[in-house]
Amino acid sequence: MNHHYGYVSERLITEGLFPQRRARRRERGPGGAAPVPTVDGLDVEAIRTHFDFPATGRVVTNNAATTQTPVELVDLYRRLAPWYEGVHRGQSTASQRMTERFEESYDTIATWINAPSRRTIATYRATTEAINAVMYSLLTEFRDGDNVVTTLMEHNSNFVPWYALAREVLPKFGRSVECRVARFDHDTGELDLDHLAGLVDSRTKLVCVSGASNFLGTKPPLDRIRAIADAAGYLQPSGQRGSLLLVDAAQLAPTTLIDVQELGVDYLAFSFHKMLAPFGVGVLYAREPLLERSLPFLYGGDMVADGQVRPDRVEYGGLPWKFAAGTPNVLGVVASAQALRLLADLVLDDGSPRFEGCSPLPREDVVRTMSRVNSHVASLTDRALAGTDGIPGLRSYGPPTGAARSPLLAFTVRGTDPRALATALDREGVEARAGCHCASLAHWDLGLDPGTCRLSFAAYTNERDVDRAVDALAAVVRRG
Incomplete structure (x- = not known):
């Protein structure tokens, strides 16, 4: 039986299932001069030595779309290859090793956003798919006359699913649901909170907002939006009163500390390809009671409880694997979680390596990073x-x-x-x-x-x- 110390399993510690950590590159600055830290203590020149793009002369200023990947993460793929295997279903040593790495990745992600545990984390291909997962999991809960409130500031990924829900999907089942859209100030780019509050009423099941606009740069006050949602009075299936709150954090997560418990969000989604990792992994955080009662977005494969499929009965696996149908992007998830650990190493530069380490990632390291x-x-x-x-x-x-x-x-x-x-x-x-x-x-x-x-x-x-x-x-x- 595996025991857990914080967020790391005993097998990871006692059996050394992490591959050998690559030594960090420390190069001198231009002309052999020592790197000069910026005023805030961030040694940017040292950080840049961990990337290949500076050698090309590129001025990379499209980071809101995609960030560059450190050489350590590219190398990590190669070093994982000798023990590459599927997770959760195999009896081989390789499968057991990869399962440990994969599951520990969920723990690292949970720590990064201060989620209570891995049970509140689901991984998808990107923020877009994560938001769609929320839409489909709530599909059967919408009642005739309900509404969803979003804003004119949203990325298409946090508007089009709700537009489609109200205009295309639910009408086919004879249900009338409205998608309402809040204004923003054209001069300052700030969300019009009064207009948002006026749109939210006792039939608002869900409020969907961007944590940071990828066009205007605005960071709406999530605490005030949470209060507006709480005051709605909507009766959820759980008996809870108030609208659910979903935050698109694709632009918030890369450069801002996130504490999902302090924010009080019900759902939060972000993508790792904007956080130094390669393409292909998005995260959905959701409060555990919501995931427990929600229908899955995708069915089959790993989300099914082991052997629990009969002609008249199917049982789903426990959280978070209930939301992990099929074979997951194992290497992508592992590399994405390690991108967080590596970022802490590069930013803090305190001689305490976290990248591919066996110890739980301290929350205070995340805060400082x-x-x-x-x-x-x-x-x-x-x-x-x-x-x-x-x-x-x-x-x-x-x-x-x-x-x-x-x-x-x-x-x-x-x-x-x-x-x-x-x-x-x-x-x-x-x-x-x-x-x-x-x-x-x-x-x-x-x-x-x-x-x-x-x-x-x-x-x-x-x-x-x-x-x-x-x-x-x-x-x-x-x-x-």
Whole structure:
């Protein structure tokens, strides 16, 4: 029988099921000079030595879409390969090893967002699939006359599923459910909380909001939104009164400390490809009672209790595996959890390695890591806002300098197609992104067609990257 000490199983500790940890690369800065830490204590130059992209000269400023992957994670795939095997069903040593690694990954993820345990974590392909999982798991609970409230600030992934639920899916079953959409302030980018509160009523089953906008950069006050949802009075099947709250944290999780218990959210989703890991893994946190009573999103395979399938009866596995149908993305989940441990190593740089370690990841390490990351990217964002302020014809969107916002800058230049801007910036070596960034509602509401151009930053972004991007943008605008 396996015992657990905190979030790590006895077998991981006693049998050494982790592969040998790769030594960290510590290189000197340009010209052999020692790396210079930034003001907040984040040694960005040392962090950059763990990535391959700086050697190419790329100015990577499309991090809101996808972050770069450290060399340690790429190497981890290779080192896991000799013991690669399926999880939960095998009797081989390889299967047992991989199962331990896979399950421990859920524990690391739970610690990172301060979830009570792995039982509240489900993994999917991305934030989009995680939100769809919520929609389908709640599908049969909606009653005729219910509504869902979301906002004009949302990524399409947190609007289109609810639009489809109300307009396409439930009408086929004879149920009328409304999807209501709250406004935002066009000047500041802030969510109109009064309008949101006016849309939420006793028939609002669910409130769905972004934790941080991928276009405006706005961070809505989740505590106040939680209070609005609680006051709704909706009677849930559990007997609880109040609307459920789902937070799309795809842009919040990469640079902001998340505590799901303090926030009081019912559901929270994010993607690891925006958090240094390779593509293919998204996370859904949900309160355990919700997962216990909810129907699964996908059926079959690993979500079934072992041997418990009969012609007239099927029993599902315990949490969290009830929401893990089929063969999971084993290596992706392991690498994603290790990305969190590696980030703590790179940011804290305190000589206490966590990457592929056997000890539980202390919550205080997570708090210190994300505090430093958030401070760093906030200063970069303010630097970019200040640097672009005097560029003729440029208008930026969202909260002003100094306000709490996600680390991005979306803008237009009068008389210039944003896609042409991004193409011109690419010729200068700066990787921006143009379009609606899947924030179609907000762009439509602002009358921005064909969209905006966007720069976005990460923990490995340095001040030179920001200055090069701003200088290149000024030069492109000047040339017309």
